[in-house]
Amino acid sequence: MNANDEPVIGSNVTMGKGVVIEPGVVIGDDVSIGHYAVIKRDTIIGKGVQIGDLVVLGKMPAGNNKMAMKPAQELRPLIIGDGVKIGAHVVIYRGVMIEQDVLIGDLASIRERVAIGKSSIIGRAVTVEPKTVIGNRVTIQTASYITSDMVIEDEVFIGPCCSTSNDKYMGCGNYKHQGPIIKRRARIGNNAALLPGVIIGEEAVVGAGAVVTKDVANEQTVVGNPARPIHKKQERS
Amino acid sequence: MNANDEPVIGSNVTMGKGVVIEPGVVIGDDVSIGHYAVIKRDTIIGKGVQIGDLVVLGKMPAGNNKMAMKPAQELRPLIIGDGVKIGAHVVIYRGVMIEQDVLIGDLASIRERVAIGKSSIIGRAVTVEPKTVIGNRVTIQTASYITSDMVIEDEVFIGPCCSTSNDKYMGCGNYKHQGPIIKRRARIGNNAALLPGVIIGEEAVVGAGAVVTKDVANEQTVVGNPARPIHKKQERS
Amino acid sequence: MNANDEPVIGSNVTMGKGVVIEPGVVIGDDVSIGHYAVIKRDTIIGKGVQIGDLVVLGKMPAGNNKMAMKPAQELRPLIIGDGVKIGAHVVIYRGVMIEQDVLIGDLASIRERVAIGKSSIIGRAVTVEPKTVIGNRVTIQTASYITSDMVIEDEVFIGPCCSTSNDKYMGCGNYKHQGPIIKRRARIGNNAALLPGVIIGEEAVVGAGAVVTKDVANEQTVVGNPARPIHKKQERS
Numbered sequence: 001m002n003a004n005d006e007p008v009i010g011s012n013v014t015m016g017k018g019v020v021i022e023p024g025v026v027i028g029d030d031v032s033i034g035h036y037a038v039i040k041r042d043t044i045i046g047k048g049v050q051i052g053d054l055v056v057l058g059k060m061p062a063g064n065n066k067m068a069m070k071p072a073q074e075l076r077p078l079i080i081g082d083g084v085k086i087g088a089h090v091v092i093y094r095g096v097m098i099e100q101d102v103l104i105g106d107l108a109s110i111r112e113r114v115a116i117g118k119s120s121i122i123g124r125a126v127t128v129e130p131k132t133v134i135g136n137r138v139t140i141q142t143a144s145y146i147t148s149d150m151v152i153e154d155e156v157f158i159g160p161c162c163s164t165s166n167d168k169y170m171g172c173g174n175y176k177h178q179g180p181i182i183k184r185r186a187r188i189g190n191n192a193a194l195l196p197g198v199i200i201g202e203e204a205v206v207g208a209g210a211v212v213t214k215d216v217a218n219e220q221t222v223v224g225n226p227a228r229p230i231h232k233k234q235e236r237s
Numbered sequence: 238m239n240a241n242d243e244p245v246i247g248s249n250v251t252m253g254k255g256v257v258i259e260p261g262v263v264i265g266d267d268v269s270i271g272h273y274a275v276i277k278r279d280t281i282i283g284k285g286v287q288i289g290d291l292v293v294l295g296k297m298p299a300g301n302n303k304m305a306m307k308p309a310q311e312l313r314p315l316i317i318g319d320g321v322k323i324g325a326h327v328v329i330y331r332g333v334m335i336e337q338d339v340l341i342g343d344l345a346s347i348r349e350r351v352a353i354g355k356s357s358i359i360g361r362a363v364t365v366e367p368k369t370v371i372g373n374r375v376t377i378q379t380a381s382y383i384t385s386d387m388v389i390e391d392e393v394f395i396g397p398c399c400s401t402s403n404d405k406y407m408g409c410g411n412y413k414h415q416g417p418i419i420k421r422r423a424r425i426g427n428n429a430a431l432l433p434g435v436i437i438g439e440e441a442v443v444g445a446g447a448v449v450t451k452d453v454a455n456e457q458t459v460v461g462n463p464a465r466p467i468h469k470k471q472e473r474s
Numbered sequence: 475m476n477a478n479d480e481p482v483i484g485s486n487v488t489m490g491k492g493v494v495i496e497p498g499v500v501i502g503d504d505v506s507i508g509h510y511a512v513i514k515r516d517t518i519i520g521k522g523v524q525i526g527d528l529v530v531l532g533k534m535p536a537g538n539n540k541m542a543m544k545p546a547q548e549l550r551p552l553i554i555g556d557g558v559k560i561g562a563h564v565v566i567y568r569g570v571m572i573e574q575d576v577l578i579g580d581l582a583s584i585r586e587r588v589a590i591g592k593s594s595i596i597g598r599a600v601t602v603e604p605k606t607v608i609g610n611r612v613t614i615q616t617a618s619y620i621t622s623d624m625v626i627e628d629e630v631f632i633g634p635c636c637s638t639s640n641d642k643y644m645g646c647g648n649y650k651h652q653g654p655i656i657k658r659r660a661r662i663g664n665n666a667a668l669l670p671g672v673i674i675g676e677e678a679v680v681g682a683g684a685v686v687t688k689d690v691a692n693e694q695t696v697v698g699n700p701a702r703p704i705h706k707k708q709e710r711s
Contacts, residue, residue, distance in 0.1 A: 017255065020509050038509045038527045052296075056526070056562045059527075089293070089344075089563055089581075103299070106296075107326075107563075107581060127599050127617055129616065145664075157407045159404070161382050161430070163664045164634075165633055165663065167633070170661040170662075171613055187407040189407065189432075190400045190430055191428070193665035195664075210462075211462075211665070211699075213682075225684075226697070226698070271512075273528075290512045290530045291512070291528055291530065291563075343565045344583055361601050379619055380619050396644060397621065398619050424644040424645065426639065426644065426669075445637075460700070461700070462699045
């Protein structure tokens, strides 16, 4: 370990018991870190960040023979913006960029090559797969699943327990994966399922429990399995 | 820290490695606490409680600019009744009351202002939101999601992966949230989704995968998306 | 503790900070173990295994008055095959057999009396209940729920957020539980729900969000709630 690898820690940083700070970590001023937090090498933490107990930040991806993983050294460090709040038992990988004032709930996990825009909320127990882009002021509620290769634009609202997928042939094809694209201010009800590659239009509404197999137009509301449009006057009250 | 803030620990208490006991904690006799458990300030733990490894008990809520959170000092301490068993990696907030003989599975998390009645089971990876009341002898199976402002009466059975919601306008309105109300001995099948404010009657049955958009009468069985009543003779065998 | 109970640790084993190794543990060569990992008594870990931070391996089951649990001493130790990779915050119980080259994602949990065949993938936040058998080269994607008493044959693919159940009477009957049986190379779409005891035939396909209430024939594709067969030409594109 050379001198450049020594952690740099700002002023007024508080740490719980047994915190692990690996080489190359940079921590801003006024940060608080919970007990037994593990901050992996090179992670960059902004000012005023609050980090819960028992988290793992900056994890390197593993893989097995089925999956060709990019070598970890190609991933940029995990970057956490000013004012971000991170719950307990959270796991965030190397190669993630989290902008300022994001809130990440307990037991959430976020894989590599993900970007999260400012003031967004990633709820408790949410899982985010690699290579997904999440905009500003997005809300993803508890226990929703965000697959890889998704785009979630600004101010989207995703209710609890929603599910998404990116693999039309369920592990059988040799082709590009594509997750859903959710346009600006669309809203997704709880336990909805979005199929690979569907586009949810701006300000569209997907009802609770809907199974979305086709694109949804801007401002359209869909419900059911498979999801179909409803007229405004038939909207559930 | 004044003298009153020193933890009070009963007799025959066993603790794993690196346990953190913050000021003001009270622990009854015959309690066992796993490795690296974090017991936050003022938490009260009854007799014979079993606590797993790597838990966080008595966590203070955080919040961001989108959410007006009550100041933590208004919350009562977490109270855990006699004989409760808590799994590994569990997170329970300050302001929760857990009655005797409750079982809480691994990786579950329970937010503030929740009450759980005696001998109930909160399964693995279940998430419970704030201000929900759960009765006695309730079973909530693995990975179900219990939203805020719910009432779950005695002896209700909720299968695995159920989803609930409390926000009819999905983040767009300025109004009171209301979660579902599940009456005594009702049973909910796996992966069912309950919409905001629906009332599930006593001894009613919600089929697996049902999307419940309207109230369900006492003893009624509903299935489908949207959920509709079925006659007894048509019941799935 | 007698001499036979002392842990046996191979060569070239690396351990993070604060690792707990209980008596009777056996660790093979070239193993890496993350920070604050807890390895419970008698656990057997093969060569080249990678273990993440903050895991609990070899946990004894607890129980409450509702559940008659087998005494822990009847369970065999947890056995982890060569080359297995285990993520952060994973919980695996005593009485589990994991064959070589299995990958287990972060925040997954696996109960007792489960067997997992070689090169299978257990995704992040997946929960597996007791007494289930999982074959070789199976993929279970993120956040799926695998109930007890299931059989999952070789090369099955289960998408994210799938749900299964084993209890037809939802806690009201005194009878044998039976989870679904998923035959070789069947594929299950995201957020599908499988009812107790259904048999999914070889190479069958269950669509995303389907609620499967009856058996599915070999090579058949089913979609909807309740799930019904579709002809090939009607397959969703």
